[in-house]
Amino acid sequence: MRDAAIALKPLVGTLARDVTWGDCDPAGIIYYPNYFRWIDSGTWNLFFTAGLTPERLRAEYPDMDMPIVSTQLEFANPAPFGARAEVRSYVEHWGGKSFRVRHEIVRGDGAKLGAGSETRAWVRAAPGSVMRAEPIPESLKSRFLVPA
Amino acid sequence: MRDAAIALKPLVGTLARDVTWGDCDPAGIIYYPNYFRWIDSGTWNLFFTAGLTPERLRAEYPDMDMPIVSTQLEFANPAPFGARAEVRSYVEHWGGKSFRVRHEIVRGDGAKLGAGSETRAWVRAAPGSVMRAEPIPESLKSRFLVPA
Amino acid sequence: MRDAAIALKPLVGTLARDVTWGDCDPAGIIYYPNYFRWIDSGTWNLFFTAGLTPERLRAEYPDMDMPIVSTQLEFANPAPFGARAEVRSYVEHWGGKSFRVRHEIVRGDGAKLGAGSETRAWVRAAPGSVMRAEPIPESLKSRFLVPA
Amino acid sequence: MRDAAIALKPLVGTLARDVTWGDCDPAGIIYYPNYFRWIDSGTWNLFFTAGLTPERLRAEYPDMDMPIVSTQLEFANPAPFGARAEVRSYVEHWGGKSFRVRHEIVRGDGAKLGAGSETRAWVRAAPGSVMRAEPIPESLKSRFLVPA
Numbered sequence: 001m002r003d004a005a006i007a008l009k010p011l012v013g014t015l016a017r018d019v020t021w022g023d024c025d026p027a028g029i030i031y032y033p034n035y036f037r038w039i040d041s042g043t044w045n046l047f048f049t050a051g052l053t054p055e056r057l058r059a060e061y062p063d064m065d066m067p068i069v070s071t072q073l074e075f076a077n078p079a080p081f082g083a084r085a086e087v088r089s090y091v092e093h094w095g096g097k098s099f100r101v102r103h104e105i106v107r108g109d110g111a112k113l114g115a116g117s118e119t120r121a122w123v124r125a126a127p128g129s130v131m132r133a134e135p136i137p138e139s140l141k142s143r144f145l146v147p148a
Numbered sequence: 149m150r151d152a153a154i155a156l157k158p159l160v161g162t163l164a165r166d167v168t169w170g171d172c173d174p175a176g177i178i179y180y181p182n183y184f185r186w187i188d189s190g191t192w193n194l195f196f197t198a199g200l201t202p203e204r205l206r207a208e209y210p211d212m213d214m215p216i217v218s219t220q221l222e223f224a225n226p227a228p229f230g231a232r233a234e235v236r237s238y239v240e241h242w243g244g245k246s247f248r249v250r251h252e253i254v255r256g257d258g259a260k261l262g263a264g265s266e267t268r269a270w271v272r273a274a275p276g277s278v279m280r281a282e283p284i285p286e287s288l289k290s291r292f293l294v295p296a
Numbered sequence: 297m298r299d300a301a302i303a304l305k306p307l308v309g310t311l312a313r314d315v316t317w318g319d320c321d322p323a324g325i326i327y328y329p330n331y332f333r334w335i336d337s338g339t340w341n342l343f344f345t346a347g348l349t350p351e352r353l354r355a356e357y358p359d360m361d362m363p364i365v366s367t368q369l370e371f372a373n374p375a376p377f378g379a380r381a382e383v384r385s386y387v388e389h390w391g392g393k394s395f396r397v398r399h400e401i402v403r404g405d406g407a408k409l410g411a412g413s414e415t416r417a418w419v420r421a422a423p424g425s426v427m428r429a430e431p432i433p434e435s436l437k438s439r440f441l442v443p444a
Numbered sequence: 445m446r447d448a449a450i451a452l453k454p455l456v457g458t459l460a461r462d463v464t465w466g467d468c469d470p471a472g473i474i475y476y477p478n479y480f481r482w483i484d485s486g487t488w489n490l491f492f493t494a495g496l497t498p499e500r501l502r503a504e505y506p507d508m509d510m511p512i513v514s515t516q517l518e519f520a521n522p523a524p525f526g527a528r529a530e531v532r533s534y535v536e537h538w539g540g541k542s543f544r545v546r547h548e549i550v551r552g553d554g555a556k557l558g559a560g561s562e563t564r565a566w567v568r569a570a571p572g573s574v575m576r577a578e579p580i581p582e583s584l585k586s587r588f589l590v591p592a
Contacts, residue, residue, distance in 0.1 A: 020337040025465055026472040026525060027273070032216045033184035033466060040181055041316040044377075054377055068180045070264075072220030078279075081340075081350055081470060116218075125175070168485040173317055174324040174377060181318060189464040192525075202525055229322060229488075229498055323569070328512045329480035336477055364476045366560075368516030412514075421471070427522075 007148035010090040013046030019083040029078040035114055036071065039103040042089035043118060046101065050143040061140070065125040069098060073116035077107065084108035091144050097122055097133035155296035158238040161194030167231040177226040183262055184219065187251040190237035191266060194249065198291040209288070213273040217246060221264035225255065232256035239292050245270055245281035303444035306386040309342030315379040325374040331410055332367065335399040338385035339414060342397065346439040357436070361421040365394060369412035373403065380404035387440050393418055393429040451592035454534040457490030463527040473522040479558055480515065483547040486533035487562060490545065494587040505584070509569040513542060517560035521551065528552035535588050541566055541577035 017038050025031040047057065057064070079085060085107050092102035098121045105113040122140075123131045165186050173179040195205065205212070227233060233255050240250035246269045253261040270288075271279045313334050321327040343353065353360070375381060381403050388398035394417045401409040418436075419427045461482050469475040491501065501508070523529060529551050536546035542565045549557040566584075567575045 020333070021340050021469055022333055022336055022475045022477060024470045026468045026470060027213060027215075028470040029215075031188075031466045032219070033181050033188055036181035036184050037316070037318055040179075040318055044317050048378070065175060067175075067177075067226070068223050070220065070222040071180070072218065072264075074218040075216050078215065082344070116220075168481070169321055169488050170327045170329060170481055170484055172322045174320045174322060176322040179318045185464070185466055188466055192465050196526070230492070323509060323511075325511075327484070328515070329477055329484055332477035332480050336475075361471060363471075363473075363522065364519050366516065366518040367476070368514065368560075370514040371512050374511070412516075 008145040009148040010092070011046070011050055011144045011146050012088055012090045013042060013049040015042050015045045015087040015089070017041075017085050017087060019079050019081055019085070021081055024081045029080055030083075032073075032075065035073055035075075035105060038085075038087050038105065039071070039073070039089070039101075039116070039118060042087040042103050043101050043120070045087075046089045046091070046144075052143065061137075063124055063126045064134075065123055065131070066120040067123060067125075067131070069119040069121050071116065071118045073103075073114050075114045076112045079107060079113050085113055091141075092117065094136060094141050096135055099136060156293040157296040158240070159194070159198055159292045159294050160236055160238045161190060161197040163190050163193045163235040163237070165189075165233050165235060167227050167229055167233070169229055172229045177228055178231075180221075180223065183221055183223070183253060186233075186235050186253065187219070187221070187237070187249075187264070187266060190235040190251050191249050191268070193235075194237045194239070194292075200291065209285075211272055211274045212282070213271055213279070214268040215271060215273075215279070217267040217269050219264065219266045221251075221262050223262045224260045227255060227261050233261055239289075240265065242284060242289050244283055247284060304441040305444040306388070307342070307346055307440045307442050308384055308386045309338060309345040311338050311341045311383040311385070313337075313381050313383060315375050315377055315381070317377055320377045325376055326379075328369075328371065331369055331371070331401060334381075334383050334401065335367070335369070335385070335397075335412070335414060338383040338399050339397050339416070341383075342385045342387070342440075348439065357433075359420055359422045360430075361419055361427070362416040363419060363421075363427070365415040365417050367412065367414045369399075369410050371410045372408045375403060375409050381409055387437075388413065390432060390437050392431055395432060452589040453592040454536070455490070455494055455588045455590050456532055456534045457486060457493040459486050459489045459531040459533070461485075461529050461531060463523050463525055463529070465525055468525045473524055474527075476517075476519065479517055479519075479549060482529075482531050482549065483515070483517070483533070483545075483560070483562060486531040486547050487545050487564070489531075490533045490535075490588075496587065505581075507568055507570045508578070509567055509575070510564040511567060511569075511575070513563040513565050515560065515562040517547075517558050519558045520556045523551060523557050529557055535585075536561065538580060538585050540579055543580060 023034045088104045093100040101118045104115045121133045122136045123133050125131045171182045236252045241248040248267045250265050252263045269281045270284045271281050273279045319330045384400045389396040396415045398413050400411045417429050418432045419429050421427045467478045532548045537544040544563045548559045565577045566580045567577050569575045
């Protein structure tokens with residue numbers, strides 16, 4: 001009964017990023033593939049935030065990996081050299097054997113730079129074997145919820 | 149009447165790529181943001197194939213740029229260090245002020261690595277002015293068609 | 297006489313960096329070309345620290361650029377995924393028409409990761425002209441000194 | 445006596461590279477850290493050329509790795525978007541437990557873009573142990589010589 005009273009919301013990981021000289025293309029704005037570097041880092045940072053460093057992941061879930069299945073981003077405003085931004089990441093959907101991470105990229109002045117998602121599979125990837133998707137354990141999912 | 153008899157198909161640009169040591173993540177497979185580097189190059193290579201080098205683009209369409217609006221990729225098979233691949237790119241849709249480039253990434257042995265698209269706007273980007281989308285000229289579109 | 301009493305030392309710019317998943321090669325340690333991304337950013341960050349944003353640089357020294365002439369790094373300890381580091385950068389030598397920036401990369405636990413330098417020329421790079429090195433103005437150099 | 449009659453020279457690996465949009469910085473020329481991506485690939489390509497794919501390396505020299513010790517490049521001419529180049533790599537010095545690879549980067553029109561070297565150690569890197577340099581076997585060195 002009391003459990004029902006505890007509202008939960010997704011854990012959000014935040015990552016600071018700045019646009020460097022080498023991130024910019026000849027048009028002087030960020031080269032868009034770098035945003036995918038940022039959101040990939042956003043996912044790993046979300047796992048860090050949930051207490052799952054690479055060592056912990058390996059120890060708790062040996063041989064498991066989370067390869068990318070698909071990803072997409074929409075771009076709103078350009079980011080020039082020197083711009084500061086924040087990547088906000090959370091799991092927006094847990095499927096049976098895959099999950100979708102939502103990423104929102106916001107410029108220092110509050111302007112939206114881009115938003116989208118990554119879908120990743122939860123797979124067993126033992127050396128020498130074929131990768132095979134497996135059900136995502138509840139113990140993993142529960143780490144990504146916090147009191148609302 | 150005779151024009152109707154000439155079947156046309158999209159011009160396809162092809163780009164050879166190989167997976168280098170630095171393209172691979174600790175799992176030993178290609179780090180997925182690199183695929184976006186490849187497809188961005190695929191679009192520029194398609195323009196090259198159509199005769200539109202950066203110099204020609206600037207000369208024929210001064211102050212015009214084609215910033216990314218959105219992009220997505222689905223991933224099929226992993227590519228390890230040393231793998232060779234081909235990026236095949238063509239315009240799959242011409243909108244009024246934007247266009248969508250389809251990209252297919254195929255491993256040397258024929259296995260599909262990934263596929264997806266980029267949507268880009270056709271914008272006037274004069275220095276010091278706000279970017280504004282403009283209708284894509286027929287002269288541009290016609291370069292991307294070849295006899296079927 | 298009084299000037300002689302004011303000891304000066306080089307301004308040091310510091311930049312925080314963390315090793316992301318995509319920075320690591322299949323051996324699980326940072327892919328070394330990324331260190332050059334870091335030190336290039338270190339130089340631009342040093343200019344920021346000296347008050348020279350890209351806008352200020354363009355305004356105060358129009359058409360001037362500072363292309364790389366040579367660079368070298370020595371590597372001391374590996375940095376795995378998740379490692380945090382600091383890049384410390386300062387001008388260690390002002391030549392007539394070039395300057396050398398020293399970079400030291402230190403891991404969060406104090407271990408030295410790498411050290412080296414970039415030599416850059418001070419050149420006039422007006423559009424359409426050949427680049428030509430010019431004497432570095434005293435007004436520029438003086439920004440990179442602080443009381444010892 | 446007869447051995448003395450066989451002149452040998454270093455095996456040279458060559459790697460084609462093109463400057464993509466995303467390789468260029470806002471000045472429209474190649475972002476220099478990318479040259480280090482190229483020369484790192486040049487070393488791996490040299491090993492491929494010598495018949496040492498990653499699989500062969502692992503099979504013949506298990507647990508051995510060749511981490512970077514130091515590297516330096518000098519830059520001669522800029523390379524704009526669309527430029528084609530070749531990276532020529534060969535071992536210029538075999539030390540006891542380390543070796544130095546020379547890299548020359550030449551633009552399609554023959555102009556020199558850059559040149560320099562990488563020094564790498566030959567180390568035992570068994571999982572869970574500290575890396576330790578070991579003497580480079582003659583069997584390895586002999587693969588990098590060809591009749592003059």
